[in-house]
Amino acid sequence: MDRDDLMWFAGLCEGEAWFGVSQAGRARLSIEATDRDVVGRAAMLMKGSVRARLQRTDQARPTYICEVSGAKAVRMMKELLPHMGARRSTRILEILHTSGESLDSTELHCPPGLVAV
Numbered sequence: 001m002d003r004d005d006l007m008w009f010a011g012l013c014e015g016e017a018w019f020g021v022s023q024a025g026r027a028r029l030s031i032e033a034t035d036r037d038v039v040g041r042a043a044m045l046m047k048g049s050v051r052a053r054l055q056r057t058d059q060a061r062p063t064y065i066c067e068v069s070g071a072k073a074v075r076m077m078k079e080l081l082p083h084m085g086a087r088r089s090t091r092i093l094e095i096l097h098t099s100g101e102s103l104d105s106t107e108l109h110c111p112p113g114l115v116a117v
Contacts, residue, residue, distance in 0.1 A: 001045055001079065009045050010083035012038065019077065019091045027074045027099045030067035039064035046076060074101055 018030045031042045043050045043066035053063045077092045
């Protein structure tokens with residue numbers, strides 16, 4: 001992913017992403033938004049696919065979701081980590097630690113002022 005795409009993606013993830021662990025214990029990254037083109041671009045960068053979630057009421061707009069898990073999610077989290085705010089960086093570090101992933105140096109991967117777990 002080139003730097004421009006990474007910066008765009010990090011900004012999107014800061015506001016719209018969910019970082020977590022699946023029921024099977026695998027790292028998971030999910031993005032959900034009402035703009036199909038935005039989720040489509042994220043899916044292209046994540047090497048994932050887009051699915052629609054139709055809402056239960058006529059007034060609500062459908063949302064579009066892209067999610068990846070396992071090695072893809074871990075790779076994305078490692079790329080995003082230096083560009084995320086403190087709350088999301090802390091969550092990513094927790095997930096990577098839970099998944100048995102290690103970083104060469106948290107100083108190189110964490111935003112200034114964040115103490116690694």
